[in-house]
Each structure stands twice: as structure tokens, then as C-alpha cells.
Amino acid sequence: MKSALRQLKKSMRKKQKYINSIVLPLLFVLAMTIQTHAQARAMNQKPKLQTARVVITDQGYSRTRIVLRRGVPTRITFLRQTDATCATEVVIPAYGINRSLPLNTPIAVSFTPKRSGEFNFTCGMNMMRGKLVVQ
Numbered sequence: 779m780k781s782a783l784r785q786l787k788k789s790m791r792k793k794q795k796y797i798n799s800i801v802l803p804l805l806f807v808l809a810m811t812i813q814t815h816a817q818a819r820a821m822n823q824k825p826k827l828q829t830a831r832v833v834i835t836d837q838g839y840s841r842t843r844i845v846l847r848r849g850v851p852t853r854i855t856f857l858r859q860t861d862a863t864c865a866t867e868v869v870i871p872a873y874g875i876n877r878s879l880p881l882n883t884p885i886a887v888s889f890t891p892k893r894s895g896e897f898n899f900t901c902g903m904n905m906m907r908g909k910l911v912v913q
């Protein structure tokens with residue numbers, strides 16, 4: 779009788795050891811995996827719109843490099859604040875865009891970058907230049 783009880787205790791202890799060594803680590807890995815997947819999904823979610831703003835002053839374009847994500851609808855707002863440069867229009871040849879920029883009037887240019895690479899935006903005479911970097 780006593781030995782049977784001891785046997786039972788022993789087997790329960792074994793079971794507990796088994797749970798500690800196998801099941802708990804598995805649960806931990808499972809939890810980590812679920813969390814990692816959730817994070818990856820959140821990071822992969824595409825924004826609905828990406829925007830940038832370029833101001834044109836006596837110094838030229840306020841920025842000459844705009845990094846964009848491929849496949850995400852894009853709106854770039856150009857604002858010309860000076861008559862001293864020739865940037866009275868903006869041209870983005872890769873997207874067939876050619877818009878005039880009236881003084882002190884924000885002009886929004888919209889497109890969706892389909893290919894990765896570097897594409898110019900320029901003034902009407904291709905003298906002032908900036909780059910769209912599509913990744």
C-alpha cells in the first residue's frame with residue numbers, strides 16, 4: 779500500500795517535470811510566434827496615403843530628395859513662395875506630370891509610384907532638380 783502511494787507520487791512528480799520541461803517552453807514559443815506575426819502584420823500594413831511638401835524659395839527646393847513607398851498613393855504639395863527662380867512649374871516626367879505653380883498657391887500633385895527607382899522632379903526647363911526615391 780505504502781509503495782503504491784510512493785509510486786503514484788513518483789509518477790506525478792515525473793508528470794510535473796514533463797510539463798515544466800516540454801509544455802511550458804512550447805507555450806512560450808507559441809506565444810512569441812503569435813506576437814511576432816501580429817507585429818509583422820502591423821508593419822506590413824500599407825498606409826492609405828503618403829504625403830510630402832516641397833516649398834520653393836530663393837534657395838530653390840526646400841527638399842530635393844523624397845523617399846516614397848511603392849504602391850502607396852502619393853500626394854506631394856508644391857508651394858512656390860518666390861518669383862526669383864524659374865520654378866513656375868513642376869515636371870515629373872516619369873508620371874507624365876506637368877503643373878504650373880502660381881505664386882503662393884499650394885498645388886497638390888497626386889500619383890501612385892508603381893516601380894521602384896529614382897525619378898526626377900524638375901522645373902519646366904530641367905534646371906532645378908529633385909529626386910523621388912521609390913522603395
Ligand SMILES: [Cu+2]
Pocket residue numbers: 864865901902903904905906
Ligand atoms: Cu528652370
